[in-house]
Amino acid sequence: MSAGTDLLIDAFGRVRETVEEVVTGLGPEELAASPGGGNPVGWLVWHLTRVQDDHLADAAGTEQVWTAQGWAHRFGLTLPASDTGYGHSRREVAAVRDLTARQLLGYHDAVCAVTLRFVEGLQVKDLTQVIDRSWDPPVTLATRLISVVSDDLQHVGQAAYARGLLGG
Numbered sequence: 001m002s003a004g005t006d007l008l009i010d011a012f013g014r015v016r017e018t019v020e021e022v023v024t025g026l027g028p029e030e031l032a033a034s035p036g037g038g039n040p041v042g043w044l045v046w047h048l049t050r051v052q053d054d055h056l057a058d059a060a061g062t063e064q065v066w067t068a069q070g071w072a073h074r075f076g077l078t079l080p081a082s083d084t085g086y087g088h089s090r091r092e093v094a095a096v097r098d099l100t101a102r103q104l105l106g107y108h109d110a111v112c113a114v115t116l117r118f119v120e121g122l123q124v125k126d127l128t129q130v131i132d133r134s135w136d137p138p139v140t141l142a143t144r145l146i147s148v149v150s151d152d153l154q155h156v157g158q159a160a161y162a163r164g165l166l167g168g
Contacts (some may be wrong), residue, residue: 004127008119008145012052015152016112019045022159023101026166031104032097035165039158042099045108046075047085053083053111055148059131059141062120069090071107073098119145 002103023031024047031042039047046072057064066072072081081148085096139147 002122002124004124004142005119005122008149009116011149012112012115012119015048015052015149015156016108018160019108020105022156022163023104026163028098028099028100029098030107030166031043031101033092033166035057035162037042038162038165039093040096041162041166042104042157043085043088043093043096044159044160045154046096046099047088048152049104049108049157051086051151052115053147054093056111056115056146059144062114065107065111069110071110075107079143083120092155099138118130 014107022041026041028042032040034040052065053066060120062068067081077083077096079092085093088096104132127140127145130138131141132139
């Protein structure tokens with residue numbers, strides 16, 4: 001491992017710790033509530049985990065945990081299995097409901113475990129590899145991983161704020 005991968009491991013671990021703090025003790029109604037009209041805690045945690053799962057699976061060339069480990073079936077959402085929540089309307093956000101803290105944390109833990117195994121196996125040269133040429137400039141693996149960390153931290157922060165508005 002390198003300093004770069006050590007930092008990534010720490011960052012993904014911090015997201016995981018905050019996810020646990022945010023969802024623990026909340027029931028399905030609280031997870032689906034929209035305090036202040038914002039996105040619900042449950043949707044935010046589901047979305048940040050779906051994005052991490054989607055982007056890491058793409059970078060690693062593997063199937064997403066969501067489908068490979070049966071989480072899509074366990075959640076029982078009416079959305080397509082490929083849906084990550086990106087660009088969801090209010091109606092689509094509301095469709096991500098009847099979730100439990102146990103489901104959200106279980107799925108996030110599974111995605112985090114796969115993420116950490118992937119990152120632990122990286123070499124410095126892997127981080128500089130271009131993995132997406134559809135952007136200008138092209139996206140390296142390091143850029144993609146930092147993008148996922150940034151997105152995760154923003155959404156878990158929103159979830160923590162929303163939980164605070166719930167009084168928890």
